[in-house]
Amino acid sequence: MIPQTFEYTAPKTLEEALQIIAGGGKPLSGGMSLIPMMKLRLAAPDHLVDLGRLKDLHYIREEGGALHIGATTTHQDVASSALVRGKCPLLAQTAGGVGDPQVRNRGTIGGSVAHADPSADYPAAMQALEAKFVLKGAKSERTVAAADFFLDTFLTALEPGEIVREVIVPVEDGSTGTHYEKVVQKASGFAVVGIAVRISRKAGKIVWARVGVTGLANHAYRATAVEKGLAGTSGGATEVQNAAAVVADGIEANSDLHASAEYRKHLAVVHTIRALLAALARTA
Amino acid sequence: MATTIAKPELLVGKRLRRREDPRLITGTATYVDDIKMPGMLYAVIVRSPHAAASIKSMDVSKAAQHPGVAAVFTGKDTEKVGPVPCGSSLPGLRVPHHYILAPERVYFVGHPVAVVVATDRYVAKDAADLIEIDWDVRGAVADPEKAIADGAPPVHPQWPDNKAFTHHQEGGDVDKAFAEADVIVKQRITSQRLIPTAMETRGVVAEWRAADRQLNLYSSTQIPHLMRSLVAQMLGLEENRLRVVTPEVGGGFGSKLNVYAEEALMGFVAMKLGKPVKWIESRRENFLCTIHGRGHVDYYEVAAKKDGTITGIKLLIIQDLGAYHQLLTPAIPTLSVLMMPGLYKTANIRADIIGAFTNCVPTDAYRGAGRPEATHGIERMVDILAAELKMDPVEIRLKNFIQKEDFPFPTATGLTYDTGDYSLPLKKALGMVGYEKLRAEQAEKRKKGELMGIGISTYGEICAFGPSPATPAGGWESATVKIDPSGKVTVMTGCSPHGQGEETTFAQIAADELGIDIDDILVLHGDTAIVQYGIGTFGSRATAVGGTALYFALQDLKAKIKKFGAFLLESDDATLAGGVVTCNKTGASKTLQEIAGATYRAMKLPANTEPGLIATHFWEPTNFTFPFGAHIVVSDIDRETGGITIRRYIAVDDCGNILNPLIVDGQVHGGVAQGLGQALWEEAVYDESGQLVTGEMTDYVLPRAHMMPWIESDHTTTPTPVNPLGVKGVGEAGTIGCSPAMVNSVVDALSPLGVRHIDMPMTPEKIWRLVQGASSQEPVARMGERL
Numbered sequence A: 001m002i003p004q005t006f007e008y009t010a011p012k013t014l015e016e017a018l019q020i021i022a023g024g025g026k027p028l029s030g031g032m033s034l035i036p037m038m039k040l041r042l043a044a045p046d047h048l049v050d051l052g053r054l055k056d057l058h059y060i061r062e063e064g065g066a067l068h069i070g071a072t073t074t075h076q077d078v079a080s081s082a083l084v085r086g087k088c089p090l091l092a093q094t095a096g097g098v099g100d101p102q103v104r105n106r107g108t109i110g111g112s113v114a115h116a117d118p119s120a121d122y123p124a125a126m127q128a129l130e131a132k133f134v135l136k137g138a139k140s141e142r143t144v145a146a147a148d149f150f151l152d153t154f155l156t157a158l159e160p161g162e163i164v165r166e167v168i169v170p171v172e173d174g175s176t177g178t179h180y181e182k183v184v185q186k187a188s189g190f191a192v193v194g195i196a197v198r199i200s201r202k203a204g205k206i207v208w209a210r211v212g213v214t215g216l217a218n219h220a221y222r223a224t225a226v227e228k229g230l231a232g233t234s235g236g237a238t239e240v241q242n243a244a245a246v247v248a249d250g251i252e253a254n255s256d257l258h259a260s261a262e263y264r265k266h267l268a269v270v271h272t273i274r275a276l277l278a279a280l281a282r283t284a
Numbered sequence B: 001m002a003t004t005i006a007k008p009e010l011l012v013g014k015r016l017r018r019r020e021d022p023r024l025i026t027g028t029a030t031y032v033d034d035i036k037m038p039g040m041l042y043a044v045i046v047r048s049p050h051a052a053a054s055i056k057s058m059d060v061s062k063a064a065q066h067p068g069v070a071a072v073f074t075g076k077d078t079e080k081v082g083p084v085p086c087g088s089s090l091p092g093l094r095v096p097h098h099y100i101l102a103p104e105r106v107y108f109v110g111h112p113v114a115v116v117v118a119t120d121r122y123v124a125k126d127a128a129d130l131i132e133i134d135w136d137v138r139g140a141v142a143d144p145e146k147a148i149a150d151g152a153p154p155v156h157p158q159w160p161d162n163k164a165f166t167h168h169q170e171g172g173d174v175d176k177a178f179a180e181a182d183v184i185v186k187q188r189i190t191s192q193r194l195i196p197t198a199m200e201t202r203g204v205v206a207e208w209r210a211a212d213r214q215l216n217l218y219s220s221t222q223i224p225h226l227m228r229s230l231v232a233q234m235l236g237l238e239e240n241r242l243r244v245v246t247p248e249v250g251g252g253f254g255s256k257l258n259v260y261a262e263e264a265l266m267g268f269v270a271m272k273l274g275k276p277v278k279w280i281e282s283r284r285e286n287f288l289c290t291i292h293g294r295g296h297v298d299y300y301e302v303a304a305k306k307d308g309t310i311t312g313i314k315l316l317i318i319q320d321l322g323a324y325h326q327l328l329t330p331a332i333p334t335l336s337v338l339m340m341p342g343l344y345k346t347a348n349i350r351a352d353i354i355g356a357f358t359n360c361v362p363t364d365a366y367r368g369a370g371r372p373e374a375t376h377g378i379e380r381m382v383d384i385l386a387a388e389l390k391m392d393p394v395e396i397r398l399k400n401f402i403q404k405e406d407f408p409f410p411t412a413t414g415l416t417y418d419t420g421d422y423s424l425p426l427k428k429a430l431g432m433v434g435y436e437k438l439r440a441e442q443a444e445k446r447k448k449g450e451l452m453g454i455g456i457s458t459y460g461e462i463c464a465f466g467p468s469p470a471t472p473a474g475g476w477e478s479a480t481v482k483i484d485p486s487g488k489v490t491v492m493t494g495c496s497p498h499g500q501g502e503e504t505t506f507a508q509i510a511a512d513e514l515g516i517d518i519d520d521i522l523v524l525h526g527d528t529a530i531v532q533y534g535i536g537t538f539g540s541r542a543t544a545v546g547g548t549a550l551y552f553a554l555q556d557l558k559a560k561i562k563k564f565g566a567f568l569l570e571s572d573d574a575t576l577a578g579g580v581v582t583c584n585k586t587g588a589s590k591t592l593q594e595i596a597g598a599t600y601r602a603m604k605l606p607a608n609t610e611p612g613l614i615a616t617h618f619w620e621p622t623n624f625t626f627p628f629g630a631h632i633v634v635s636d637i638d639r640e641t642g643g644i645t646i647r648r649y650i651a652v653d654d655c656g657n658i659l660n661p662l663i664v665d666g667q668v669h670g671g672v673a674q675g676l677g678q679a680l681w682e683e684a685v686y687d688e689s690g691q692l693v694t695g696e697m698t699d700y701v702l703p704r705a706h707m708m709p710w711i712e713s714d715h716t717t718t719p720t721p722v723n724p725l726g727v728k729g730v731g732e733a734g735t736i737g738c739s740p741a742m743v744n745s746v747v748d749a750l751s752p753l754g755v756r757h758i759d760m761p762m763t764p765e766k767i768w769r770l771v772q773g774a775s776s777q778e779p780v781a782r783m784g785e786r787l
C-alpha cells in the first residue's frame, strides 16, 4: 500500500502539461485507477502530471449538435449535468452508476476512457453513442472514433505523449430511447457485464439501434449483429429476444472469480433484452 | 425534617446514545497509527510469496545499506523470541513451533521472514523490495479435505497426515437412535473461510525505555492483559516491565483476540534499537496474515421419527486450521460440537473433529466462533428433515424445541442451558412477517413458476465466556470503581471494548446503582498500567461477565458509602438512594460528594474502616448464558440471472435483559450484515498452489451499506439467572441467526426444482446453475451418492 518514489507536477497550462507528458510524464486525472495501482506497486511512474488543475479541461458544452465534455470532468458532474441528462441521457445514467459517490466525485471521463478497463462502464456508452475522442499531443491533435479507440485490455489508440482532451457525444433527438443495464461486481463496483442501448423508433418501427457491451470481452464493443436484428422491427418481445440472443456470439468472454465465461455470456443476453425493453419503453 | 429526594431516572433499559461516538464521528479518536513519538522508526515486514517453500539463501545487504534503513532482522536474529502462543490444549494436539520470523521454512503466503526498519515507511518498503531470497518451492495444499487425503503434500514434514488433532465427543446412545430411526437425512455442509476485515487493520507501536527497563506496547487488540502476559513471555521480559495500551480499536470481530508475531517482533526491534518503532498492517497483509474465520466441511446425519422427532445427530467436522495454531485455533470447532443440538431436545449425539493443517493463514475466532457453523448445520438439517417428511419448517421446530419448563436443561453435549422459551421469538417473528399469508402468496407464485422463499432459523448460542475451567485463560472478569474526593466516579473494566459500547452501558449500570448523573462517571479500559488484570472482550462476554463484576464492585462501594454516611449522620438506620444517604429516623442526609470527601479527609473513621472509596471485584461466572432467537428471511429469486433479492428480514432476538436497546440493535444489525456476508457474498478463495485469490477489497465481496436489507428487529426477554443483571449477550447473535435463515430461504425458493441444499456463498452464478440444472428428482439422489 506504499507507492514507489515519484515526482509530481501540477502544470498551470495544457501546453506545459503536454510537454512534460511528451518527455515521459504520466497523466494523473482523478487518480481513482492510477493511485491504487501505484499503491500496490503494479504501476510505478517516475513523474505524475496532474491534469486536475487545468480549468480548460473541465467543461460540458453543446456545440454543433453534439455535447463536448472536457477530459477532467468528473463522473458526478456528468451524471448531474442538466445538459447531459436532457440531451444525452445514456451518458448521464452511465456516469451515475459508476462506483460510489467518492469515486464519482474524483474519477473523470478522460481518465476512465484512457484507462480502458475492460469492465468499466463508460466504454459501453461510448460504443453505443459512437462517441469521438479528441486526442492531443504537444504538437498534434486528432479525433478518433470510439470504434477505433478501444483496442484491448487497458490498451487504446492513444500514442505516447497524447492525452484525451475531449469526449464528443451526440445530442439525441426525440425519437430515441436509451438505457444502461449493469450487473455490478459487488466487491469492485465495476460491471460484470454492462449493456448500453440507444434505439430510435418512428411510427412504431425501429429505425436504428446501437448496443455497446462492456465487461464481457477484452474491451467494450458494439454488438452490431443485435443492432441489425432490431432494425425495421417493431421491437416486440420476441423480436427483442431474438435480436439479443446473438449479443455474445463469437466473443471470447472474460472469466474470473465473479462470473465464468458461460455465465457472463448468459447475463449479456438477459441484460441486453432488459436494456432494449427499457430503452424501447422510453421511445416516443 | 425529611428531605424529599427526587428519585433519579433509571438509565438501564434506555436508548441512550453511545458516549464513545462523538470522538469517532468527529475523527478525533486515537488509533495506533495516530501515535507519533520523537525518533520513531517504521517497520515493513517481508513475507513469503509462496505457500510452501524453504529459504535457500537470503541476501539483505542491499536493503541494509539503503539510505535511511536502521536495521534489517531475519528469522536467524529472532529465533530465540517466541514462539507465537497457542492457548488451547486439546489432548494429543500437535503444535508446530511458530517462530515470529520463519528462519528456514515457510508454510503460507504471507509468512513473515524479515523485517526492515527505517526512518519512514516509504524507505522501509523500498528497502524491503531489495531483499533477495532464493526459494526452494514445495508442493502446497490449501483445501482441508485434500490435506487429509492420502498423498497430500505434508504441511509440516513431521506430520505427513496433516492432522493436528482428532477429537471425539459422544452423548446418549447414537447407534440405537439411528438403528431405530424412521428416517435418516444426510448432508455435507460447508462454512467457507472468511476474512474478518476489521475497518482498522492491525498495528503496533513499541517503545523501549532502557533506563527504566520498561517496554510500552501499543496494539490494536481485544485482549491487552493476556497480550501482556504472553508477549512478556515471548520476549523473556518480566511481566511488570511490559505495559500494553489499547488505543481506539477499529473493529476486531475476533481477529484481534490473538497474539501475533508482530507484537513480539516490534518489542524485539524496539529493545534492540532503543528507539520507538511502528508497524501498521496493510490491507493486503490483513487479508493474508491476520486470522481467517470458519473453514468447516461438515458431514451431518440426522435420525428422526416419522412425526419429526429428532432422535440423534452425527457430525464429522473437518476444520481447516491453516498452517499454525494461533491463540485459539483448535478450540473453535469444539465450540461447534457443544452447540450442535441447537435448540432441540435430542439426547443422542456423536461428533468427531479432524483438525487439518493446510498451507493457508490460520483460522481462529471470528464473530460467532464455532457457533455460526453449528447453528448453520443444525438449522439446515432441520429444514432438510422437514422437506423429507413434508412437514412445515415451523412445525418441526416447535415439535423438537426444549420446553420452557425443562430449564435448566442438560444437553447431550454436556452443557446446561440456563433459561429459554424458544417458541416465543419464533411466534413473534412469524406474526411480524405474516407467515400464513406469505405461504399462500408463495403457493400462488409457484403455480406461475416464480421463485419465492421463506427461510427460518431458530438459533441458540453460548455467550458470556465463561466459567474459568471451560476457557483457556480464565473466564472471569474484573472491575474497579473509584470515587474521588469530589464524588466523581471512575470505572475501570478488565474488558477491552472496541465498538460494543460498554463506555456507555457500564456507565448506565454505575449511574443507576450509585444514583448519580451519568456525566459524573468515566469508564476506562485497555491500559495495563491503569486497569487491574482482566480478560478482554470477545465471546459476547463483556456485559454479562464484566458488567457483573462492575455490579458487585458497586455493591461493595455502596455498602461503604452507606456505612460512612450513617457514621457521619450518627444514625443506626440509614438508606442509600439517589446518591444520598438519609437517616430514616431524623431525615437528615449526606450527599455522595460529602461522604466521598469525608472518606478521604478521614478526620474520623467508622470502626474497622479504611479511608477512601475504591472497590475491586473479580467475578467468576458459574455458567455460560444461552441467548436464542428466530430470524426469518423472505427472498425472491430472479430465475434468469440467479440474483437474490431480500424482501423482508425479521430478527427477533432474546438476549435476556436489555441495558440499552440502541446498542443491542446496532449489534444485531452488524451481526446480520456479517451473516449475510457469509451467506451471500464472502469467501476467502485460495488456489491450488495456496495463493489467496481474493487478496484485495476489489475481489473479496464485503457487505456494504447499500447491500443491506431493512432489518425488522424485535426482542423477547428471558433473563438469565447466571448473573444479577439478567443479561445474556448479543454481540454475535445476528451473525449466528442469519446465515441459516438466508440459505433456508433460498433453498425454500428453489425447492420446487428439487434443490435441498446450497453451500455458501450463494452467488448468483451458483443459483443460476441450480435453476439450469434442476430436475425434480435428481438432487435427492445426488445427495445420497455423496455420502
Ligand SMILES: Cc1cc2nc3c(=O)[nH]c(=O)nc-3n(C[C@H](O)[C@H](O)[C@H](O)COP(=O)(O)OP(=O)(O)OC[C@H]3O[C@@H](n4cnc5c(N)ncnc54)[C@H](O)[C@@H]3O)c2cc1C
Binding pocket: A026, A027, A028, A029, A030, A031, A032, A033, A034, A035, A036, A051, A071, A072, A097, A098, A099, A100, A103, A106, A107, A108, A109, A110, A111, A112, A114, A115, A117, A119, A120, A121, A122, A158, A162, A163, A164, A165, A188, A189, A190, A191
Ligand atoms: C472503488 C472504486 C470503484 C470504481 N468503480 C467503477 C465502476 O463501477 N465503473 C467504472 O467504470 N469505473 C469504476 N472505477 C474507476 C473510476 O471510474 C476511475 O475514475 C477511472 O477508471 C479512471 O479515471 P481517473 O480520472 O480516476 O483516472 P486516473 O486514475 O487518474 O488515471 C487512469 C489512467 O488513465 C491515464 N489518464 C488519465 N487521464 C488521462 C487523459 N486525459 N488522457 C490520457 N490518459 C489519461 C492515467 O495516466 C492512468 O494511466 C472505480 C474506482 C474505484 C477506486
